Structures are given as structure tokens and as C-alpha cells.
Amino acid sequence: MSGGFGANGTVAYKAGLASRSMQKVDVLVVGAGLAGLRTARLLAQQDLDVLVVDRRRVLAAGIRTTGIFVRRTLDDFDLPEHLLGPGVRDVLLYPPSRRAPVRLTSDRDEYRVAEMAAVYEHERRAAESAGARVLLGVRYVGASRGLVRLEGAEAVRARFVVGADGARSRVARDLGLDVNRRFLVGAELVHPVAQGTAAPAFHCVLDPRVAPGYLGWVIDDGRHAHVGVAGYPEAMRAGVRHLLDAFAADAPGRAAPIGPVERRGGPIPVGGVLRRLACPAGLLVGDAAGAVSPLTAGGLDPCLRLSELAAAVTVAYLRTGDQRVLRRYDGEALRRRFRGRLALRRAFAGIRSPLAAEAAVQVLRSRAGRAVAARILFGDGSFPAVDAHPVDAGR
Known part of the structure; x- marks a missing residue:
């Protein structure tokens, strides 16, 4: 009987209490930017238990985007x-x-x-209204086998982790997914x-x-x-x-x-959407996924579109447990749709002298040049082009 109350027994007892009291969530979203908050909102609307953490204490701190929304985004999303x-x-x-x-x-x-600080607060309120919890001033430390270590809060058990933690994503590395290199x-x-x-x-x-x-x-x-x-x-x-x-x-x-x-x-x-975006432990969205146009460097439209796909795939996977569902979140397939943009990015990178830049703008003065520029700047396409409602994913 004394075995349960000795020194080792006390440690085991306390460890058991900690394990039983550890918070468990369906999805932990790392990063409370536009991609993270929008994904959290969509997941919570599907009755998943969602927790969002961000190391910033206020969402107005550390804004990195110009906040330019293009027409196709304004037409398609409830901003x-x-x-x-x-x-x-x-x-x-x-x-x-x-x-x-x-x-x-x-x-x-x-x-x-947009006033991006206010947009983030709007998205935060929308996510919380849907049922997600948002913790600021909490830094993601690492994840292994469903245990997520945090600084500023207790560790949590998460069935799935969404990395929305920026261009140099720590979540991507911990999950063994691809990372941005360009x-x-x-x-x-x-x-x-x-x-x-x-x-x-x-x-x-x-x-x-x-x-x-x-x-x-x-x-x-x-x-x-x-x-x-x-x-x-x-x-x-x-x-x-x-x-x-x-x-x-x-x-x-x-x-x-x-x-x-x-x-x-x-x-x-600006290397384009990464090839390996998902695994059974989690997936990437926003800048962490490379969801930025390699040509225009615009990231707000792709982050919203990829967030919708990410949420749909996550819901389907957690409900079925079928790993084939994750194939729907295939970066390689998304990359195939924008080879032209990557080619133009390489051409853009090759303009290294003012004389070459003068010549490039001179080309844009022509009728054909103006048509190409207008198509890029005023086009109706989206990047990446995704089907946000994979209802048959995994079948």
C-alpha cells in the first residue's frame, strides 16, 4: 500500500493528475493573423474545439502587410x-x-x-463568436505526438495543428513539412x-x-x-x-x-505554394504555406482562399480519420496552376540594371505590353486557384 505514497509514487500521482487535467482541443491554430483567424472561425463553425495562440499581446503589433485587397477578394469574401x-x-x-x-x-x-489592425480584431471577434478561443501573449514552443508546448500557457493536447505562424514557420519544421526558402x-x-x-x-x-x-x-x-x-x-x-x-x-x-x-x-x-503542406498531425496556411503570389507578392487573397480549403480538409479528416482526405490539400497540384507566375518571377528577378528596367517599362507602353500588365493587375483569376469545398475528398 505504501507504494502509492512514496517519493516515486507521489511523482507518478502528480503526473497522472497533470495528464488528466491537461487541456485537450480538436485543433490548435498557431498564429492569429488573417489566415489563422479565418481558418479558426471556419473550423469552429463546424463545431470543432479550436484554440488559437499568438505570441503578440495585441494584434495591432507587428503588422507586416500593406493591407491591399484586390477586387476578386472583395467580391468573394465578407470583409x-x-x-x-x-x-x-x-x-x-x-x-x-x-x-x-x-x-x-x-x-x-x-x-x-484595409485598416489591418481593425481587420484582425474583426476576425478575432468572428472566430470567438463561432466558438474558438484566442489566447494572445502565448508563444508556440514545439509539438510532438499531439502534445503542444506553449510559453505563457499550459501545454495542450491537440488532435491537429494548423501552422499559420508566418513565412518562417516553426510549425512547418516540427511537423516535417516543407518550409519557405525564397x-x-x-x-x-x-x-x-x-x-x-x-x-x-x-x-x-x-x-x-x-x-x-x-x-x-x-x-x-x-x-x-x-x-x-x-x-x-x-x-x-x-x-x-x-x-x-x-x-x-x-x-x-x-x-x-x-x-x-x-x-x-x-x-x-515568393517561391510559390509549398509542395508538402499537410500530414496526419497538421497543415499549413497563409505565408507559412507559401500562399503568396510569386509575381505580385500579394498574400491576402491567397491566404483567404487557402484557409477555406484548409478548413474543409481539416473537418473532413478529423471526422473520418481517413488520411486520403489530406491529399486534397496538395501543394504540388496547386503549384501546377501557376507555372506562368513563377516564370515571370524569374524574369522579374533578372532585371538587375536601371537600363534593363527602363527597357522593361518601354515594352509595357506597347499595346501588347499594356494588355499583359492589365491582365496581371486587373485580372479576375486568383492565386492559388482552389476548390474550397472538397465535399468528396477522400472518397
Whole structure:
């Protein structure tokens, strides 16, 4: 009888209590960005027990996206109208000389810039209303065999883990899934502007001296101005902050701030959707999955589309236990649909001199060039193109 009350017995007893009291969830979502919160919301709406953790204490901290939503996203998803700025129809493409830009004008609102901190809070409330729990100030430490270690909260047992933890995902490594290896690094200044001083417009500068392999941009929707640069980190020898400040000093379309200036920045995966996105222990969404257009570096539309597919596959898998369901979340199949974008990304990366950039913009002045640019900037397609309702998955 004394065996249960000796030193070893006490340890075993306490361990048994801890095991019995450990929180168990159906799905743990790591990361409370747009992809993580949207996936959590969709899962909770299907009566799954969902917990979201994020190391940030407030969702307004560490925003890394410009917040540009394209028309096809606005048409297909329930984004809060009051959090979106005025529509933008004009895009101006500049060579390094900044002279004689190519202007493209749509007959529809093609872009709207969102207040992303407020969008995250909206998504958080929607996820919680659906039944998900969201814990901020909790850092994911690691996962093994369903046990997820956290810093700032007790460990949990999760049937499935969703990695929505950004371009350099720790969850991807722990689950043995693919990781992003090709990045741009971006930086941006955001500030309010006086309303009515200029028509909303999106200014894009192709200049490898400030944005090697990508471009500099100014998007002014009449409420806020976003001024940014991005490029391959190994080519940004002067440093992204220095290049941003130099670009912002004379960027076309810039407007003087009338309020505080916010800085944003971070890595942007541009290698395309990763091939191995899912395993029986979990899957990846958003930047963690490489769900960013390799050509335009836009990530908001693909993150929402892939989140819908991820939620549908997760629900089907947890309800059936059939691992064949996970084949529906196949990065290789998604990659096959955007080979053209990857080819254009390689071509874009090859523009290394101002003379080459001037020539590239000159090509866009032609009728064919303008048609290609308009198709990229104003197109109706989505990236990645996914079927968000795999009702027959696993059959």
C-alpha cells in the first residue's frame, strides 16, 4: 500500500493528475493573423474545439502587410466595408527615371486598402463568436505526438495543428513539412494624409537600385499613404530601411503625413505554394504555406482562399480519420496552376540594371505590353486557384 505514497509514487500521482487535467482541443491554430483567424472561425463553425495562440499581446503589433485587397477578394469574401478605404482604379508604372509613367485605368474599383489592425480584431471577434478561443501573449514552443508546448500557457493536447505562424514557420519544421526558402524582404511607411488632395492611385516604380527583383510602391487612397520597397535581401546591400527612406524622400505620388508614421516590414515568401503542406498531425496556411503570389507578392487573397480549403480538409479528416482526405490539400497540384507566375518571377528577378528596367517599362507602353500588365493587375483569376469545398475528398 505504501507504494502509492512514496517519493516515486507521489511523482507518478502528480503526473497522472497533470495528464488528466491537461487541456485537450480538436485543433490548435498557431498564429492569429488573417489566415489563422479565418481558418479558426471556419473550423469552429463546424463545431470543432479550436484554440488559437499568438505570441503578440495585441494584434495591432507587428503588422507586416500593406493591407491591399484586390477586387476578386472583395467580391468573394465578407470583409467589413467600414474598414476598407476608397476604391483605387488607377495604376501608374514608372521606370527608374520616374518620368512618363505607363497609366492603366480600370472601369471598376480594383484595390482597397484595409485598416489591418481593425481587420484582425474583426476576425478575432468572428472566430470567438463561432466558438474558438484566442489566447494572445502565448508563444508556440514545439509539438510532438499531439502534445503542444506553449510559453505563457499550459501545454495542450491537440488532435491537429494548423501552422499559420508566418513565412518562417516553426510549425512547418516540427511537423516535417516543407518550409519557405525564397524570400523578398519588404519595408513600408504608413501615414494618414489630408483628404481630397489627390485622386486615389497606385504608383509602382521598377528600379533595381531601391528594389532589386521587385518594386517600390506608393498607394494613396485619399485616407492613408503606404510607401514601401521590397527586394531580394542579398541584393539590398544598402539595407532595406535605408533604401526605404531614400525612396520615400522622392517617391512619386507621395503625400505629406498629417499624423503619426508607422513602420512595417518583414519577409515575403515568393517561391510559390509549398509542395508538402499537410500530414496526419497538421497543415499549413497563409505565408507559412507559401500562399503568396510569386509575381505580385500579394498574400491576402491567397491566404483567404487557402484557409477555406484548409478548413474543409481539416473537418473532413478529423471526422473520418481517413488520411486520403489530406491529399486534397496538395501543394504540388496547386503549384501546377501557376507555372506562368513563377516564370515571370524569374524574369522579374533578372532585371538587375536601371537600363534593363527602363527597357522593361518601354515594352509595357506597347499595346501588347499594356494588355499583359492589365491582365496581371486587373485580372479576375486568383492565386492559388482552389476548390474550397472538397465535399468528396477522400472518397
